[in-house]
Amino acid sequence: MADWQTRLTEAMEARSLSGSELARRTGFTSQYINSLRNKDRGGRLPHDTARRLATSLGVSLEWLISGSGPRERLSDVYPVYRPDDEPASGYVDKYPSRTEAIALLASVVAADVIRALLTVIPPNPAKDPGRLFWIDYAKQLARDYRRIQADPAFSEGEADEPKRKLK
Secondary structure, three states: OOOHHHHHHHHHHHOOOOHHHHHHHHOOOHHHHHHHHOOOOOOOOOHHHHHHHHHHHOEOHHHHHHOOOOOEOHHHHOOOOOHHHOOOOOOOOOOHHHHHHHHHHOOOOOHHHHHHHHHOOOOOOOOOOOHHHHHHHHHHHHHHHHHHHHOHHHOHHHHHOOOOOOO
16 A cells, blocks of 8 residues: 555646645645655654645545545535535435445436436435445446346337237
């Protein structure tokens, strides 16, 4: 596993940020940022420094510090709301991890699958089952969707013809 300095450099490169731009965003000096990247400060990363870097880079604190968890903060990609801070749109998903899963899947899964996923109620409706549950459920929905599309009974030509009565 790479060290935090390597992850810092990777996140900066992914966002095309120079040391001076990251310094401006964090309030640190560019010399301090460069010393962090060059491992001049040793292996220890103060928590407050890590938090400011992660926030400025749009990465999760856990990923920056330890390399575990998702790199991107999904709340930056797709807004996650709690029921008590409803957005102006009025839409709040009762299951925030479903919102995260949709953010991950939106560009690779058919819109019909996403719409179907939004209607699913988990086995225990009072508890959010977690992102993996929603991703697995979306995979099953996508498999079913492909099977339906491949079924000749659901093709466009068949849908327009009236059904014949069985004798």
